[in-house]
Amino acid sequence: MRMSTFFSRTLREAPNGADCKGYEYLLRAGFIRQMGAGIFSLLPLGFRSAKKIEAVIRQEMDGIGGQEILMPLVNPADIWKETGRYYSIDKEMSRFQDRVGRDMVLAMTHEEAVTDVARGEIDSYKRLPQLVYQIQTKWRDDPRPRAGLIRVREFTMKDSYSFDRDLEGLEKQYKAHYAAYFRIFSRCGLPVIAVGSDSGMMGGKVAHEYMYLSPIGEDTIITCPECGYTANRQVATFRKTYASADQLPIEKVATPEAKTIDELCDFLKISPTQTAKALFMVGTFVNSETGEEHEQLIVGLVRGDMDIEENKLQNAAKANGLRPAHVDEIRAAGMEPGFGSPIGAKEGVIVIVDDSVAKSNNLVAGANEDGYHLRNTNYGRDYQGIVADIASAAEGYLCPVCGKPLVSSKGVEVGNIFQLGTRYSESMGCFYQDEDGVRKPVIMGSYGIGVGRLLACLAEEYNDGNGLKLPITVAPYQVHLVSLVKDADVGERIYGELQAAGIEVLYDDRKESAGVKFADADLMGMPIRMTIGNRSLKEGKVEIKLRGNLDETLSLDLDGLAQEVKDLIAKLQGQIAAGIVNKELA
RNA sequence: CGGGGCGUUGCCUAGUGGCUAUGGCGCCUGCUUUGGGAGCAGGAUAUCGCAGGUUCGAGUCCUGUCGCCCCGACCA
Known part of the structure; x- marks a missing residue:
């Protein structure tokens, strides 16, 4: 290509809004141009790089037996109603009606579409296992796009879907992806780590995320330098110590103005480990059959020296979504913000108790009365609830595996792999007949890589004061x-x-x-x-x-x-x- | 959705109610120059995001609205 006739040009200065280096250089070098919030064009340089990344992905996906397909971006809403996600996903999915008034959606992922295709093709164990993939546009109306191509609304994603007879087959395909992804990222030159993750809206069980560690990342990764334990903070666990003692009688104590744990501890001259902290959230629960949703107040209880991981709380409460509760909602449920606890809460409030609280004794908790706390509260005796791990792991906490101190880092999620199981095949009727004559749901997996985000991470990783320096495998x-x-x-x-x-x-x-x-x-x-x-x-x-x-x-x-x-x-x-x-x- | 910021030519930018809206880069023409964003001369490009209002007079003040960015909420 001749520069004299080249389409894009370079910019001497960084346009407004280019807040990180990788993004700035992608703009200045003419790889990409922005059209709207989270909406970008790839110019010749950027498109060439993207195609090279895609070529690497295709080779590795073909290498593990993948067959490339292309599914539509526009889906009839019907298939999304079948799985219930038409109702459980909020505004992030864009909807419209076609000329006859049929409900349509812009696909933000393709589990429904691929299951719809697969149920037409797969009817016997003889037709399994299968692995299909596509490189397709996704539209997700993210409330807050940011950092150039790192987080956008329209993007290109490689997504693959596995279909198996049994869990062993799924495990095999999952492992194949696990390894293939490391090959893909390393062939592009991007250092990543795989971390255990939450399955989020995919609704599966086992999941890993591939993280590019960087300060620009918005996910927090907990790692153990000693034994190699890694997990997204959303699901990271850690070793807790408990102070159990004989239960003492409950005792009301005046604590005027002591609304925070710090103020409370100062006032009572105690340590945060002797307190229980309450967090009030309102959970949204959706009936996947009917699409009806209702809200319910959730109170999470964690020991005062820790914080609540909202993602864990949401999972423990089996809620579809969480939002902070309003003050009047908390009071209506019989509790008092700043002096709150589940003691005396009304019926219908979901109480989730972290095991740090459940296994400790005689904690100071709110009396649900302005200016008062209770000494010597005990789970089981004074209140009931679901016991779960809802505490947020943090730097310095102890590794759940080896007990050494954990480290916290920021990361960008460039890929993920999920063991879906039968969530989609069952709800959409993707069954096969097994050797024994029994009809069984196909066992699925889902695996994604964001192509543009990968390019953005590479630009972030490979630059200096003069510009980009992408590896030869992905340079235009x-x-x-x-x-x-x-x-x-x-x-x-x-x-x-x-x-x-x-x-x-x-x-x-x-x-x-x-x-x-x-x-x-x-x-x-x-x-x-x-x-x-x-x-x-x-x-x-x-x-x-x-x-x-x-x-x-x-x-x-x-x-x-x-x-x-x-x-x-x-x-x-x-x-x-x-x-x-x-x-x-x- | 809450908080904050910003919208002036392709890009960056000046502007603090007063004449014909700055300057730089880029662009066009000509000459010169050719090993690290060169020099000289000339030139083009702006309905100051949009709508309304206040005023003798608005880029500037007020109201609304749209867009973009940042923080939070949210989110594979």
Whole structure:
């Protein structure tokens, strides 16, 4: 490609709103342009990178037996009503009616669609297992897109779906994905870790997320440097210690103005571990048969030295959604904000008690009366509720596996794998007849990778003060040919030679100053920059700089140039290949 | 959905009620220049997001509205 006729241009300054480096450079280098909140175009450079990422994904998916398909972005609402997600998912899914008034949705994922397709094809155990995948556009009306391509509303996703006879088969496909994903990310050059995760709206059991660790991430990852335990904070567990003692009689104590745990502890001269903290949320519960929803007040109780992980609370309460409760809602249920506890709460309030509270004794808790707390409250004796782990893991807490201190980091989720089970096959009637003649629901798995988000993470990982420096496997072009000589013939000849050798070349044939050309080359960041200049031309050579190391200059003879460059490309590709992560799920 | 910020030419930006709305980059023309965003000369591009209001006079003040960004809520 010639720069003189190139569609996109580079920007000298970062447009407003480019808050992180990767995003800024993707904009400035002309990879992407924004059209609306969370809506982007991929320009030639960005699209080429995306296609390379997709090619890697296709190879690895084909490698584990995947068959590529393409399902529609527009789905009839009927199939989403079958699984109930038409009702349980809120405004994040966009809906409309077609000309005859039929309900339609823009697919935000394709479990329904693929199950609909599969139930038409699969009827016997002889037709299992299966694995299909697609690379498709998704629309999710996220309330808050941010950070360029990291979190958008319209995006391209590779999603694959496995169909099996039994759990062993699912396990096998799940493991295949687990390993394939590590290969995909490492072939693109992105360092990731796999963490145990919540299954969220997918509604499955086992799930992993692939996380690119970075301060720009919005997920919190809990890891143990000692034994390798990793989990999303939403589900991370930790080792708790309990102070059990003989139960003492409950005792009301005046604690004026002591609304927070800190104030309470100061006032009573006690430690937060001797208190129970209440969090009031309102949960939404949806009947998946009828779509009817109702709200119910939930009070979560955790020991004062910990925080409640809302995701765990939501799961423990089996709610579809949570929101903070209003003050009047809390009072209506017989409790007092700031001095709250489940003691004396009215019927119909869901009480979830963290085991840290359930297994400790004689905790100070709210008296549900302004200005008063209760000493020596005890779960079981003074109040009832569901006991669950709803405490949020934090830095320094003890690893649930080995007991060493945990570390907290930020991460971006670039992929995930879910064991769905029969949630979709059962509700949509995707059954097969087994050898024993019995009709059984197909066992499914669902696996996703965000292509654009992966590109955004790569841009974040691979940049310096001058611009992008994407790995050769995902860079738009392999070679950036910069001609600084007046005579166009040499450049044209080399450009032709490299192209004839199958090398992907971006050729800067513009009438621009050397500085402009170099700055643009740095910004766009092709892995190999070849400079044609009078200096070296006299000696029959061209100069080479690798984007990964601008300090070092190599030179190559004009004779046999194409082969030399091919060798160099192979060397860079070899470095990536040497870093391919082969990791099996334990 | 709550809190905050910002909308001036392709991009960045000045503007604190007063004349014909700054400047830089980019763009066009010509000349010069050609190893790190070059120089000179000339030129084009703005219904100051939109609508209404206050005023003799509004980019500037008020109201509404739309869009974008950030924090939170929310979310594979």
